[in-house]
Amino acid sequence: MSRIKDYYTIKLHDTDAAGILFFANQFKIVHDLYQRFLDEIGFPLQERFASGDFSLPIVHAEADFYAPLTVGDTVEVSLGVAAIDKTSFTLEYQIIDLDGKEVGSAKTTHVTVNPKTRGKITLPKSFRTALEQAAENQD
Amino acid sequence: MSRIKDYYTIKLHDTDAAGILFFANQFKIVHDLYQRFLDEIGFPLQERFASGDFSLPIVHAEADFYAPLTVGDTVEVSLGVAAIDKTSFTLEYQIIDLDGKEVGSAKTTHVTVNPKTRGKITLPKSFRTALEQAAENQD
Amino acid sequence: MSRIKDYYTIKLHDTDAAGILFFANQFKIVHDLYQRFLDEIGFPLQERFASGDFSLPIVHAEADFYAPLTVGDTVEVSLGVAAIDKTSFTLEYQIIDLDGKEVGSAKTTHVTVNPKTRGKITLPKSFRTALEQAAENQD
Amino acid sequence: MSRIKDYYTIKLHDTDAAGILFFANQFKIVHDLYQRFLDEIGFPLQERFASGDFSLPIVHAEADFYAPLTVGDTVEVSLGVAAIDKTSFTLEYQIIDLDGKEVGSAKTTHVTVNPKTRGKITLPKSFRTALEQAAENQD
Numbered sequence: 001m002s003r004i005k006d007y008y009t010i011k012l013h014d015t016d017a018a019g020i021l022f023f024a025n026q027f028k029i030v031h032d033l034y035q036r037f038l039d040e041i042g043f044p045l046q047e048r049f050a051s052g053d054f055s056l057p058i059v060h061a062e063a064d065f066y067a068p069l070t071v072g073d074t075v076e077v078s079l080g081v082a083a084i085d086k087t088s089f090t091l092e093y094q095i096i097d098l099d100g101k102e103v104g105s106a107k108t109t110h111v112t113v114n115p116k117t118r119g120k121i122t123l124p125k126s127f128r129t130a131l132e133q134a135a136e137n138q139d
Numbered sequence: 140m141s142r143i144k145d146y147y148t149i150k151l152h153d154t155d156a157a158g159i160l161f162f163a164n165q166f167k168i169v170h171d172l173y174q175r176f177l178d179e180i181g182f183p184l185q186e187r188f189a190s191g192d193f194s195l196p197i198v199h200a201e202a203d204f205y206a207p208l209t210v211g212d213t214v215e216v217s218l219g220v221a222a223i224d225k226t227s228f229t230l231e232y233q234i235i236d237l238d239g240k241e242v243g244s245a246k247t248t249h250v251t252v253n254p255k256t257r258g259k260i261t262l263p264k265s266f267r268t269a270l271e272q273a274a275e276n277q278d
Numbered sequence: 279m280s281r282i283k284d285y286y287t288i289k290l291h292d293t294d295a296a297g298i299l300f301f302a303n304q305f306k307i308v309h310d311l312y313q314r315f316l317d318e319i320g321f322p323l324q325e326r327f328a329s330g331d332f333s334l335p336i337v338h339a340e341a342d343f344y345a346p347l348t349v350g351d352t353v354e355v356s357l358g359v360a361a362i363d364k365t366s367f368t369l370e371y372q373i374i375d376l377d378g379k380e381v382g383s384a385k386t387t388h389v390t391v392n393p394k395t396r397g398k399i400t401l402p403k404s405f406r407t408a409l410e411q412a413a414e415n416q417d
Numbered sequence: 418m419s420r421i422k423d424y425y426t427i428k429l430h431d432t433d434a435a436g437i438l439f440f441a442n443q444f445k446i447v448h449d450l451y452q453r454f455l456d457e458i459g460f461p462l463q464e465r466f467a468s469g470d471f472s473l474p475i476v477h478a479e480a481d482f483y484a485p486l487t488v489g490d491t492v493e494v495s496l497g498v499a500a501i502d503k504t505s506f507t508l509e510y511q512i513i514d515l516d517g518k519e520v521g522s523a524k525t526t527h528v529t530v531n532p533k534t535r536g537k538i539t540l541p542k543s544f545r546t547a548l549e550q551a552a553e554n555q556d
Contacts, residue, residue, distance in 0.1 A: 009313075011306070011309070011310050011313060012155045012156060012157070012161065012309065012313055012323055013155055013161050013163065013164075013306050013309065015155050015156035016151045016152055016154050016155060016156070016210075017151060017154035017155070017156070017158045017159070017209065017210050017463075017466055018151070018465070018466060018472060018474070019156045019327070019466075020156075020474065022151065022152050023444065023448075023474075023475040023478055023525075024152065024441050024442070024444035024445050024448065024478075025152075025441070027440065027441035027444065028289070028291050028441050031289070031290065031291065031440075031441065032289050035287075035289060035290055035349075035350075039350075044350055045290055045349055045350060046348060046349050046350040046434075048435070049297070049349075049434055049435060049436075055435060057435070057437065057440075057482065057485065058440040058482060059481065059482050059483075060479070060480070060481050060482070061440055061441075061479065061480050061482075062477070062478065062479035062480070063477070063478050063479070064476065064477050065474065065475060065476050065477070065478075066476075068474065068535060070156065070324060071155075071156050071313075071323055071324050071327075072313075072317075072322055072323060072324040108440075118485060148452075150445070150448070150449050150452060151448065151452055151462055152445050152448065156324075156327055157326070157327060157333060157335070158327075158466070159335065162305065162309075162335075162336040162339055162386075163302045163303070163305035163306050163309065163339075164302070166301065166302035166305065167302050167428070167430050170301075170302065170428070170429065170430065171428050174426075174428060174429055174488075174489075178489075183489055184429055184488055184489060185295075185487060185488045185489040187296070188295055188296060188297075188436070188488075194296060196296070196298065196301075196343065196346065197301040197343060198342065198343050198344075199340070199341070199342050199343070200301055200302075200340065200341050200343075201338070201339065201340035201341070202338070202339050202340070203337065203338050204335065204336060204337050204338070204339075205337075207335065207396060209463060210452075210462055210463050210466075211452075211456075211461055211462060211463040247301075257346060290433045290434060290435070290439065291433055291439050291441065291442075293433050293434035294429045294430055294432050294433060294434070294488075295429060295432035295433070295434070295436045295437075295487065295488050296429070297434045298434075300429065300430050302430065303430075348434065349433075349434050
């Protein structure tokens with residue numbers, strides 16, 4: 001299996017009066033793929049809130065913007081597992097245009113916390129295994 | 140006392156590539172005043188979720204857009220109580236520019252529901268009284 | 279041909295702390311289908327800004343919310359042409375869940391304006407024809 | 418003079434179904450202060466598009482999230498000039514709660530480009546001077 005990928009077309013509300021993608025909305029776009037990734041590895045986001053055993057807040061996020069994107073542009077977004085630590089993991093995202101040129105990238109670091117106490121907890125074993133399998137399969 | 144009012148300056152992320160306020164963001168702007176209104180009448184939004192006795196989902200929203208707003212424009216947003224019914228209430232909002240010209244308006248209708256069952260409930264008495272006082276004071 | 283339709287899965291950033299779709303984001307969701315509709319009838323949104331012959335600001339928008347939507351819910355959004363007038367047109371949108379139950383609806387009224395003067399203009403003939411054909415085909 | 422600062426109250430639409438600030442919206446919040454900063458140093462954002470002499474796209478953004486923020490929380494956001502280079506500059510932002518505890522931080526790196534060609538240009542002299550003065554005054 002390869003990296004998880006999806007196409008995305010820039011919406012009018014993703015852009016601003018400068019005529020291009022508003023930078024913060026690139027984080028929304030990569031987070032949409034993260035949401036699908038969680039579905040695919042069997043830990044859908046909605047269960048993080050409902051079941052209450054652990055949640056996955058983001059503690060660090062960063063992005064680079066290599067080329068302006070405008071409304072109607074279609075890009076391919078892909079996600080990879082960059083690191084798995086004791087109480088956190090980092091995902092990286094690549095955004096390429098339809099010519100294969102990289103137009104943006106991002107990283108998000110998540111910690112596993114007890115949703116009630118908000119205290120950090122060790123990655124639950126089944127979740128760690130799912131992340132490790134995704135990491136193996138992405139090459 | 141008069142209508143609740145606040146100034147708002149259009150942010151870059153409120154606009155889109157057409158160079159003007161993206162229409163859906165006008166609903167965010169009026170909802171921000173609604174949030175402050177709930178604070179002022181003693182029913183802050185955060186307590187709607189925490190206390191769990193009732194929540195106030197929107198069942199209808201509408202808006203008119205009379206003039207384009209661009210980044211950096213400052214407007215005055217005001218809120219009035221338009222109707223109070225058994226299980227719902229309607230607020231209306233007016234947006235005027237600094238010359239006093241109306242540039243937009245909106246309405247939101249909210250129902251009171253049991254947050255657990257999502258079933259409609261009668262407006263709690265203390266909340267109805269707070270709305271009625273706001274309605275009296277707005278003229 | 280039938281109504282233009284698309285599936286949409288509620289994203290985490292569409293929701294708010296009440297646990298459900300933030301009402302203003304329903305307008306974003308239907309606008310995404312409007313963007314695709316313009317592509318399909320041959321008048322892509324990006325050309326509205328680039329070509330400069332006419333733009334399509336929204337002058338009225340309204341929505342009803344029949345049932346709460348939560349992160350991960352997939353809905354079907356469809357669009358129909360509700361009215362075509364001299365200088366404006368109205369689109370209506372229906373949102374149904376995967377059981378076919380209507381969970382939301384919306385309308386947007388757009389005027390055709392000269393992008394430089396912002397003055398209303400008659401619907402350009404080719405655009406009117408495209409709207410009329412879409413209206414005929416939607417039944 | 419000290420750092421530019423402003424208060425911000427977390428809005429319902431800034432949060433998500435996890436009950437806390439959606440991470441991408443922290444970038445919106447700091448960008449709002451950036452918009453005010455540009456006003457204060459005499460280079461309002463709206464003139465970047467209108468005048469067409471230079472624009473300031475973001476090429477890198479990052480943020481840390483130290484504590485969850487919920488609807489109704491008021492924070493103080495401050496901005497400092499972190500670096501001024503030949504064709505770029507970096508701003509840093511600090512978010513503290515009302516007890517003075519740091520709850521978040523961010524950085525944005527902007528390049529100066531010719532809005533027509535999108536090519537990088539040297540920071541215009543008057544703009545560089547304005548940034549340098551802000552940097553001197555922030556301590």
